[in-house]
Amino acid sequence: MTGNQLSSQAGRQLRNSPSLGNLQRLTTEQQQLLAWMAEQQDGVSVAEMAAWSGRSDAEVRRLLADLSQQNLVLNIGADRYRSITSPPDDRAFSDQLLQTLSPGKPLAVILNSSGKDAVTPGSTFELGVTVTNRGAQSAVVHIFIDDLAPLLRQWCQSSQEYLALAPDQSGEVIFRFEIPVEILPGIFHYLLVVDAPQHYPEYPPARYSQELEVLPPSQDIVKASDPTFVVQPITSSAKPAILQPGSILQLQVLVYNRSERVDRFRLVCTDFPNTWYTITYPQDTQGFGLVMEADSLGLNPGDRGQILLLIAPPPEALAGHYVPTLQLYSENNPDLHLLDVVYLQLLPIYLLQPALRPVVNRIGGRQTGLFEVLLVNEGNAGREVLLRAIDVEGDKCCTYTLNPEELNIRAKETARARLTVKPHKWWRRPWWGVGRVLNFQVEVEDRQYLPLPTNVLPGYVTWTTRPWWQLLLVVLAGLGTLAVLVWLIWWLFFRPPVSPKILDFYVEDSRYSADNGDIAQVGWQIQYPNRIASLKLVGKSPDGRLISGPLVFDFNPSLPPALQPFCTSDRVLLTCKSVRTDARKPGEYVFELTLIPKRGRQQTIESRQTNRVAIDPVPLPKVLEFKPTQAAYLEVADQSVPANPSPKAPAAAVNASDIRLNWAVTRPQDLTGLQLVGRTPDGAIARPPQRFDFSQGIPKELQGFCAVGNVLVCRNVATGVRRTGDYIFELTPIGKNESAKPTEPTKSDRIQIVPRPAQILSFRVNNQEARPKYLIPITPGKPPLVLVFSWEVEGGASTKVELLPSPGSVPLRGAMGLPITQQPETSTITLQVSNGVGQPVNRSVTIETFNPNPSDPAATAAAAAAAVTENARQKAEAAAQAQKAAAAAQQVAGGQQAGGGQQAGGGSPSPSATPEATPTLESTPSPPGHLSPTELPPQLN
DSSP: OOHHHHHHHHHHHHHHOTTGGGGGGSOHHHHHHHHHHHHOTTOEEHHHHHHHHTOOHHHHHHHHHHHHHTTOEEEEETTEEEETTOOTTOHHHHHHHHHHHOTTOSEEEEESOOSEEEEOTTOEEEEEEEEEEOSSSOEEEEEEEESOOHHHHHHBSOOEEEEEEOTTOEEEEEEEEEOOTTOOOEEEEEEEEEEOTTTOTTSOOEEEEEEEEEOOOOOOOOOTTSOEEEEESOOOSSSOEEEOTTOOEEEEEEEEOOSSSOEEEEEEESSSOGGGEEEEOOOEEETTTEEEOOSSEEEOTTOEEEEEEEEOOOTTOOOEEEOOEEEEEESSOTTOOEEEEOOEEEOOOOOEEEEEEEEEOEEOTTOOEEEEEEEEEOSSSOEEEEEEEEESSSSOOEEEEEEOSEEEEOTTOEEEEEEEEEEOOGGGSOSSSSOEEEEEEEEEEETTOOOOSOSEEEEEEEEOOOOHHHHHHHHHHHHHHHHHHHHHHHHHHTSOOOOOEEEEEEESOSEEEGGGTOOOEEEEEEEOGGGEEEEEEEEEOTTSOEEEEEEEEEOSSSSOTTTTTTEEEOSSEEEEEEEEOSOOSSEEEEEEEEEEEOSOTTOOOEEEEOOOEEEEOOOOOOEEEEEESOSEEEOOBOTTSOOOOOTTSOTTEEEOSSOEEEEEEEOGGGEEEEEEEEEOTTSOEEEEEEEEEOTTSSOGGGTTTEEESSEEEEEEEEOOOOSSEEEEEEEEEEESOTTSOOOOOEEOOOEEEEOOOOEEEEEEETTEEOOSEEEEEOOTTSOOEEEEEEEEEEOBTTOEEEEETTTEEEOSEEEEEEEEOSSOEEEEEEEEEEOSSSOOEEEEEEEEEEOSSOOOHHHHHHTHHHHHHHHHHHHHHHHHHHHHHHHHHHHHHHHHHHTTSTTTTTOOOOGGGSTTTSOOOOOOOOOTTOOOTTTSOOOOO
């Protein structure tokens, strides 16, 4: 059995086996063995399996027997076995089953496709996908087809499906492709993806590359009655007809009319121009022996005819293989297409003419010779030619450059290459005569070793003689050389000693930082160091004050040890780099180097200065963050009254004891203090400046609020500001460098303390909750009654409480006795509370006094005079009673404040408010037949 037969048999068994859906149910030993066998393309023997698994031959044969019963293993002879998951021509299907057998993946996928499927137009292709959930949880599996071509998208009605699988449960979906009848043959690629992103997100999607090939439709069987034709001589791709350019190929087309009707046939060559071929039909004889030129071949039923076809390519036709198509048309059956092909080979003609044309062949000085290599291809085939320029002289005094060196020349075309010749040994140019001739040649080589008329193109270039003035220059150069020798003698033996000179003096860097401990460094370059006695280095301020140095370096007898690590010296030049000065303090410096030469004639002291160099001071601490813990705060409640949450308070306000601040400051190691100031928006000081001393670490008042690291971070620092209003705080860091410019203070955003909403908690009359109105009967002649009013208000320091009409402002909680006149009248007592924001809160009580036994008007008028004296007496007594009631109210209020609000809910009243002295305030009805005081009309006194 051949390998292809085994592969086909394995593929059929794999697709038809009912146990494929249970591959994952195999034991671990069986899965490992089957997976290893699937990777072996040529099969394995029992001994190889035993050596790989470490088991005996009997155990391996037992495993093979179980796998053979499930149609998963094939015996390929000679005690060798192959897994059906590894057919050589079905590798894609093998990869699918190997993925199913691979451990660790929760989803096992089996396809009924090998990865390459063939269909015919008009058929239906079904792609089956079996998925098994081998995981420990239920999963929703998304199966879809990706990267669909536009045609495949039209063929497949549904390109995605879903499967809900419990653990160890399998499911199958089928994708159907309806192939249209009119589709042309072709290959279409698509991608099948299996994924469970919701339940197995840690595993990547399984992707399967598939290929669907649409085969051409099967050809219809030629009917026995259809005409046929044969071309002689017969040609094929292996034995084409060979033609020389300009020759003629004669072909005979034999046509046989097998139908039962007379028919006419016409031959057409669709691939050649009309000038390349000639079709000759047999001449027809029509009546009386008249011979007519025919344009078709007429045949009776069962007759044969011959058409002569002459193919004559023109001389300019290119060499190569031609496959023209011959088509025979039937007049009776125009839809019948009879086709045949003819294989021709047109032989090549190799005719390449190379030539070398000079453009510039006389050169002198720095001129360059120029030549052009012409290659004319007069043949009918393309040529690939290599060019190479060679110096014939042998002294290589010229450089030859070809551009390009390789040419691809098409048939009937001309190619050019540029050759430049440039001499480079200028001393070989002749001084006199007619010049020097430099010979060279260009070698021409065909890459395919095709014949060439010549392989060598000789050429030459003339190097002209030098002009007369160059000889004059040689004479002048000799005289100059003599003068130089004279000068050297004077220099070495008679010249005075040279003076050292500062060639360069500079600062290594224009800016340094005291924070990094930088020291200014300089460098210099001095000529003739052996003449130096000493060097003096100083640093000055821009106004000329000496602020660094002096540093003196003694060169007697040689380079001082202090400069040896930084300097290099020879007899001509002393170079020093990165020489450290003693400039450490912040400021601006101008360094000056003074050179003191050794004693001698014409020796002078030389000095040179550098540009300004700055040493930056240690950076001051900077405030990175400065803001309150909240943008708004709620006013502190009066501690004598329990604070209740108020729904009228702003949502952004926080009930805190005072304003709290957060800040972050850089460079805490350089910080000596922080100054905090609170101001109103108009700039007035609302909180006196306070300085926190950080010289000994975090101050005591900030411990527990601040932490020191790379940055000083303080959170929730109390300011002590509690009064209502708007505030802006300023924080100023103070560094160790007192000479540095003071840091500008950092301002916070505007912070608001919102007044606490005022609320009347209780308003009582004689220890009872006040009613809107009271009717009090009076008895003329008796002392006035005293009513005790007590109240309790929630609010803050900005809350204002008033008892109207008298006495006016009162505390947030208290009690007060008010006498009631013994005359019939109506009065209103109002408790008014305000916090300065919004409308005040009011509670009012109306008190109406009346005489339950009124006398007639005449008697009242008669007693008016006597009542004047009595009224004066009663007013005096009422004033005394009012003084006693006020004293009692003050005593009650003082006891309530001293007791911490214990009497707010009903403590002992004042003596005037005892049950014996306080009348019962009930609404007394009017006697029958009489009007109440409020109903009586105005009466005359």
